[in-house]
Amino acid sequence: MGAARIIFHVDMNSFYASVEQAYNPDLKGKAVAIAGNPKERRGIIVTSSYEARAKGIYTTMNVGEALRKCPDLIVLSPDFVKYRTASKAMFSILREYTDMVEPVSIDEGYIDITEVSKKRHPLEIAKEIQLRILHELDLPCSIGIGPNKFLAKTASDMKKPMGITVLRKRDVKEKLWPLAVIEMHGVGESTSKKLASLKIYTIGELANSNEGLLKQELGKNGVRLRERANGNDTRKVDPDSIYDTKSVGNSTTLPYDETDIEKLEETFERLAEKVAERLSVKKLCGTTISIQIRDADWHNHSRSKTLQNPISLKVDIYDEAINLFHKAWDGSPIRLLGITISNVQDIKNVAVQLSFDNFEQYAKDEPIYELIDEIEKKYGKGSIQKGIAIDKKSTYASKTSFSKDFLEDLKDN
Known part of the structure; x- marks a missing residue:
């Protein structure tokens, strides 16, 4: 221990x-x-x-x-722009107390004050942080205090707005166990239904459930949730976690439930461009592409494909995504679309196994894309376009991945 x-x-x-x-x-x-x-x-x-x-x-x-x-x-x-500025200011305040700050999204993060608390009481520090954020930024926040991430996160949800809540392991049985399992951080509707099929309805029942059965039905996540239900969480606050990239993606909610194939293809083209930009910034490529489709009834559908060679260019991402889409779409109205590239790796370390089919095209296109990148760096985005991209007007804005963009910014600070 x-x-x-x-x-x-x-x-x-x-x-x-x-x-x-x-x-x-x-x-x-x-x-x-x-x-x-x-x-x-x-x-x-x-x-x-x-x-x-x-x-x-x-x-x-x-x-x-x-x-x-x-x-x-x-x-x-x-x-x-406002939200990004405010968030950076909030995290700057947190870092005045310790470097052990882990941003989770634009509006939340963990801070390990173990060392700082040797000189000052944790509640005193929490009150000071809360009041500073309120007085300096005019923004309210809630702070959860616990011996691990799970209990701290759970505590911060207990009193909003402007709450400060302490949740110790010895409090778990009294405060958490009587609650419905859906109330537990990390349990969504799908997991809740699976647990209900096992006759597990409360956090206490989850805490005292059979570990083997949970692993059989829910895999490692079931065992992990059982540990959390008992107040255990070994995850450390990791200031460098924002550098750990497992996937790169982007999604957008459409202004209307859309069925026009041209508009849907235009949306995929913009998504592919955004994902390609993010991969370029990170100098990454990936071998698995996934698309997300959410219909007008809020049903989510996804399709994925693992490729022989990693991809990172807009044209490749678009081609693969649109092929998956045409195979998956049944013509029903669409509310949201997304593209994700996973199984990513440093592009410098990739030895592409070029096949006879793709060698000629790869050799022909690669210098062109490098040239386009150089021109756009010098003269601005969109200064040069392939014929397929000209005159396509965008009425949609891709907003849903803003927190990911914000975390990207943090890395540069």
Whole structure:
């Protein structure tokens, strides 16, 4: 057993809406929601202020329904420059206390204050951090305190907004075990249904369940969840975790439930370009491509393919993605599309096994793409385009991977 740790989970409250209220004090105390396409009544609510939530507004509600429920709701477009700036400022405050800070997303992160707490009480530090973020950034946050990540994360969810909650291992039986298993961090609807089929309905029942049966039915994740239900979590706060890339992807929610094949193909082209850009920045390529399709009824479908040679270029990503899409799509309206490249590796370390079929095309195209990259670096994005890309107007914005973009920025700081 290692030495006991003291870990905070800092969770910004209703982050996007709170940032908007901080920038515009006239919005304080009012029902505010952020939507990807606020002018489209079928746009989706991304987040909302606590005032809006009190009136029944929730994430994923469409704008039209939200306005019917709350006619005075103020619906804003997301301003990612503001959110990025506020998030960086928040993490800068955390790093004034210790370097042991692990960003999880744009609005939450872990901080290991074990060493710092030898000189100051953890509650004193938590209160100071919370008040500094409030006074310096005008943003509310909740802080969970625990001996590990799971308990700290669970604690931060217990009191919002502006809560500070301590959750010790000895509290687990009393505070967590009576709760429904769906309330547990890391358990979604699918896992909850699988556990219900095993007659496991509460966190306590999960904690005391048969480990072998869980492993058989849920694999390693079942064993992991059982450990968490008992208050155990061996994960360390890792400031370098944002450098560990297992996959690179991008997804976008469409403004309408779309069936127009040309618009869907255009969307895939933009997604392929974004994924290729991210791979280029990371100097990565990958051998597995996956697509995500979410239909109008919120059913998710995915298809994947493992390739002989790794890919990283837009044209290759697009070709593979669109082929998967045409095989998978049944013509029903689509709400969201996504592309992910996984099994990634450093492009410098890849010895491509060129086949007779792809050698000629690879040799012909590769210098062209290098030249395009150089021209765009000098004259700007889009200064040169392949014929297929010209005159395609974009009405969609890819917003759903903004947190991933933010984590990319952190690496450069």
